[in-house]
Amino acid sequence: MSNIIKITIDGRECTARPGQTVLEAAAANGIYIPSLCRFEGLKPAGSCRVCTVRVGGRYQASCTFPVSEGMAVESAVPDLEDMRKAIVEMLFVEGNHMCPTCEKSGNCELQALAYRFRMLVPRFPYLFPKKAVEPAGSKLLMEQNRCIKCLRCATGIRTKDNKKVFGPLHRSVEKKLFVDPALASALPERWARKAMDRCPVGCILRKEVGFAVPVGRRKYDKAPIGSDIEKPRS
Amino acid sequence: MPKGIIETVVARHRKDRTRLLDIVRDVREELGRITPEDTALIAASLGVSTIEVEGVVTFYHFFGNEAAGTYAVYLNTNIVAAMKGSTAIKAVFEKAAGVPFGNVTPDGRIGLHETSCIGMNDQEPSAIINGTIFTRLTPAKAKALVTAMEAGKDIRKLAVPLGDGANASKVVRSMVHNNIRRKGPVLFAPFRSGSALKKAASLSPEDVIAEVKRANLLGRGGAGFPTGLKWEFCRREKGQPHYVVCNADEGEPGTFKDRVILTEMPHLLFEGMALAGYAIGASEGVLYLRGEYAYLKPHLEKVLAGMRRKKWLGTGIAGKRGFTFDIAVMLGAGAYICGEESALIESAQGNRGEPRDRPPFPVQNGYFGKPTTVNNVETLCAAARILAKGADWFKTLGTPRSAGTKVLSVSGDCKKPGVYEVPFGLSVASLLAMAGGGDARAVQVGGPSGACIPRAQFERAIAFEDLATGGSVIVFGPERDLFEVVRNFMDFFVEESCGWCTPCRVGNVLLKRELEKIMAGKGTVRDLEEIEAWGKMIKATSRCGLGQTSPNPILTTLQNFREMYMAKVDAGRAFISEFDLEEAIRPAVAVTGQKPAGHAAEADHE
Structure with a gap:
């Protein structure tokens, strides 16, 4: 059994490891799926639903949904982006x-x-x-x-x-x-x-x-959320 | 002393955190309340944090009120109760007790609380008082109840006259009626105890599964997952032990058929559970009974004891070595969401009834993380009948895709509300003819989470391939205001959302507001478009079946009764202000005596 799973996210070919969630696999491939309730290192709660994607026509929270071979994920498509918003x-x-x-x-x-x-x-x-x-x-x-x-x-x-x-x-x-x-x-x-x-x-x-770091010099003042993950499409 | 009582209760449950629902129920029964101090004492006795216990206490409807009253009256206010006069009953209770609903009398004696469907839709208006069911309430009866409660009488003695069948038995002694209008061959035919188990024991577990698969038995809760396949998945799982859980938490407004099955056919159900255990390799079963049906628990325990005596439960069932199975009855505490299988499992483990993420599914990771098959009451009964009479016989009933019969709970504007066991494929029109509801304007099939269908669709069939339903059928007569129906259903979903995920927790509130805006004549065509778009979004992004179906009351009426909505919105305008300037400044005008310069009405038009 292979330890590498192939999936696509918005048509882009990605590799993933068994046991990874769709969101983790996306991040490892330089694709940012917006999420809010998830926190690195904690068991995801799947509570906010911002990271909703579509797999085989069904809606799933990508922070909790595991990858499987050949999976085709839709993420940055207009209707999903509108739902997230x-x-x-x-x-x-x-x-x-x-x-x-x-x-x-x-x-x-x-x-x-x-x-x-x-x-x-x-x-x-x-x-x-x-x-x-x-x-x-x-x-x-x-x-x-x-x-x-x-x-x-x-x-x-x-x-x-x-x-x-x-x-x-x-x-x-x-x-x-x-x-x-x-x-x-x-x-x-x-x-x-x-x-x-x-x-x-x-x-x-x-x-x-409070206000140890002044407003204007804070995390998202410097770079938008997700920019640490996103890689431009090659 | 509360401390002593609480410690005794906790000790009685062996300081087992997973029995927290039982502990809270017992403490509440003994102290007549659960204060934050009581919660803290429970937490200390169990060695967990107070927030953990408080989280559980505040989740469940029947635990939530700090002071419930020595007599806690829970009056059903669902739509059918309202149609049958619960509003008048409510007024009588309030007048007689002297406090509005949501309150306890100053002496702490009588608490008045509203509750959603309690599974008595065929005998409304109804209420639960300290666990005892009162059906077909009249204003005179309500008044007499308050007088009796004020006099400190034993509430159980006031539940007269008794109902029919096992309801009248010594151990149940309930006013509830079965109202079985049509007996079918699967659920309500006579059943010889042991016939299913003997047959099962003569087969291998794999062959039992094969027989159920061959019968094409689909889950009766409404989703229609093939039962045999579920059992096969569960059997294959390596983790040990395996569990059988019976979902007896029917909570869909308008359903009550499981109550009747539990009253009259519990032995059939328990055989179904035992053979499911044999099939999947489980020796323990749990029946999760909705809190509203607590009055049936002694009855069920008695039937279980009888089956143990006759060796239909225990070890060596049906004389077969290694066939071991027993069943425990657990009580819910008033939460619709616990009908969702993973939420039910959480609740059975003493937690807040919040659904889990799936996958993994209960067959992989269920009760206490072990492989578990969760089946509906009716499904397990049908499985027992299939073993007793054979898959071939079963398949002669119903349609090719939906084998067997379905037990329907019919209520609302019909002459003969009650339970109907009918073959799959029956049309809504035929059902209405049987029930005396031929002049219906609309029928809600599958409860609020199902669909509201108009006359034009009455030829549709009740079957998995057409109108799939868990069994709730509510009839609305020609004069009914469907807006009130939809609002009542949305109130229900707003209240019953567990609050875990954003779209269900917030979205349903927003949908309901939008509906009320339209009902108030302040909606536009644009609002109809929004309501549709929001509804689709909530369905798509919600975490479990509740949010995935909660917009249905609005969406299906919008689809099937669009003219009703169009009549309410002003088609000529793109915008109607929700802000009423004159209303907003009324208090200021009253206080100052000054009238604003110019005309308020003009300022309203921008």
Whole structure:
């Protein structure tokens, strides 16, 4: 059995390894599939659906869907790009996102994707939910207006004895992420920072620290999201 | 002391985190509530974080309310309940108890809560009070119930008169009626205990699978996956042990046929589960029963005990060495999404009922990560009948592509609501004639996630090749406002979305708003185009079957009853402002007494 799988992405021939997801294989071949909830090294949740592709006429989240021999993937096609943009727009209207006053501006992946998709005004009406800024233990704040329920915090931040520090509450549009306050307070400084850094938006914030890097010199101020992966078509 | 009670309950469940739903249910029953403090105590006893337990508690409808009331009334508000008068019943409950729905009386005695379909559509209006079902409620009965609850009476004693069949038995003692209108040869024919198991035991597991495959048995939950193939995939998996899970979480609004099967034919079902276990190489089975049907649990346990005594369960089943199988009944707690097989498995493991990513499928990675076959109640019953009577006999029923019969739950505007076992291929019109719903304007086939079809399509057949359905059939008479139907269904999907993925969590809310905009006469043709485009997008990008079908109430009515939408939108205009200036400044005008300069109406037209 061969250890190399051949697939095509938008007609481009790519090689992949068994067990890779479509998104990983694409990245390894210099193709960027926009994604939001995924975080390198964490089990993908498949929650945001921004990375949706089409395989054999069926829609799949490329962050969770495994490659198989001969697979033909459609990704950067107009209708899929529009769906991705729509999902980003949904996330904007679901919360209350005020980029100019957000600590994460310039480092925010939601904002970066909105720029990438050239979003001006969401096609959907704003829902203007009433959300609060909540203390999450002694070290962290959760700005619930900005949470996009990506589940990175729930998946990735655990105590030494593997207890969940973050987790989802409720369901439907009422769903929210919160913490076990005692465990969150006891997080070592490094992990508290990690929680903030892993949050793709400005929801999880380390108290008393902010704007260490000025707006204008942040990650996506320098280069658009995905540009580290994308290679021009040869 | 809550602490002592909670620790006792947790110990009773052997401090097993995977039994969290049972633990929460027991604690709630003993304390009459679950406060954040209780949650923290449960978490401490189990050695997990509070957020983990809170996450589970707040996920399930029947756990969610911190204070449910000593008597927790859950009134069904689905569309058929509304058609049969639940709104009036609601008003009576509110007046008599003195609090609006969503609240508990100040003394904590009576809690009034709304709930979605509880599987009693053929006997609405209905409610669940502390687990006891009350059907065919009238204003007088509702008032009497409140008086009895205020007097502290035993609620179970008020559930009279009792229903028919096993509903009237000592162990069930329920008001629920079976309403079996048509008995077919597969599900509701007499069945001699052991006949399927004896036959199975005389064959090899592979031959059992071959027989089920030969019968062309397709999954009765609605998706129609070939059962024999599923079993074959599962059997081939190397991981051990294997499990059989029966999906008895029928939650599609309008379906109730599994309830009747569980009441009258549980022995047929359990034989089906046992032979499935034999076929796939499993010795353990789980029946996941929807929380609304908790009243049937003692009945099912009793049937299981009887089967163990007769050696139809346990070791050496049907005298065959190595044929070992037993079944545990687990309860859900009010979450439609748990009817999705991977969400059901998560829930059965004591987690939030959130679907998993597939692949891997349950046959590879199911219950506790082991190879698992998840089958519908009706499917397993049909499998037992196939073994007892043979694949050839089974294939004489139905159509070439859809063998056998289908049990339908018929409700709504018809004279004879109830359960009908019919051969596949029956037309909607023939079904309506049987049920006394001939003048229907529309029929919802397959529940909200299915399709709403007009008279012009009543000749279509109920079969996998035409109208595939899990069994819910709701009839809407000539006078029904289908917009209200669609809105009720969208409310349901908004509420029941697990919230995991963006398109389902947010998209359904947006679709519902758009629908309400149209219903309010503020829509344009452009809104109809948008609603269609958004609906397609939600279907395409959602993670599981819920979001992949939730736009159907809107999309199928838009397709089949477009004139209804066109009559609501102003075809001549591309834009109608949703913003009503006069309404917006009304409070300011009232406070200041000043009228704005100029005419508000003019400012509205840009």
